[in-house]
Amino acid sequence: MEEAERICAERGSRFTELRKRILTMIWQGHKAVKAYDLLDQLATEGGSAKPPTVYRALDFLMDEGLVHKIQSLNAYIGCPHPGEDHISQFLICDNCETVEEVSSPALSKAVSSAAAGQSFQIKRQTVELHGTCSKCAKDQKAA
Numbered sequence: 173m174e175e176a177e178r179i180c181a182e183r184g185s186r187f188t189e190l191r192k193r194i195l196t197m198i199w200q201g202h203k204a205v206k207a208y209d210l211l212d213q214l215a216t217e218g219g220s221a222k223p224p225t226v227y228r229a230l231d232f233l234m235d236e237g238l239v240h241k242i243q244s245l246n247a248y249i250g251c252p253h254p255g256e257d258h259i260s261q262f263l264i265c266d267n268c269e270t271v272e273e274v275s276s277p278a279l280s281k282a283v284s285s286a287a288a289g290q291s292f293q294i295k296r297q298t299v300e301l302h303g304t305c306s307k308c309a310k311d312q313k314a315a
């Protein structure tokens with residue numbers, strides 16, 4: 173959170189209370205968080221945040237590189253290394269919904285050159301891998 177505040181301050185971005193609250197909520201667990209879960213939680217806290225405000229806050233956090241959107245889940249996850257320019261891959265556990273961010277330069281390079289081979293211009297590169305995390309795999313073995 174301090175890191176996030178520092179990044180926003182450096183860029184002169186407005187890090188409002190709501191944006192802080194949303195970022196904290198996204199960071200609460202290792203799971204990706206859906207926008208309506210955020211709305212629900214804000215409502216139970218007595219807030220009056222409207223969906224467009226929350227979506228704007230999420231766009232802001234994404235623009236600042238503080239969160240990533242997991243397209244296949246339509247959910248958001250905090251970025252462990254904000255402020256760094258990086259292309260990441262996401263390991264998504266279909267069992268416990270934990271999302272882990274990994275960054276493999278070799279993989280993003282391979283994707284880029286495959287696209288270049290087709291003269292395709294990549295706007296956004298997101299690799300989302302679905303499967304079973306190590307913890308769930310262990311649990312399944314034990315069961």
Ligand SMILES: [Zn+2]
Pocket residue numbers: 240251252253254258260273
């Ligand atoms: Zn990241």
Ligand SMILES: [Zn+2]
Pocket residue numbers: 265266267268269270304305306307308309
């Ligand atoms: Zn799992």
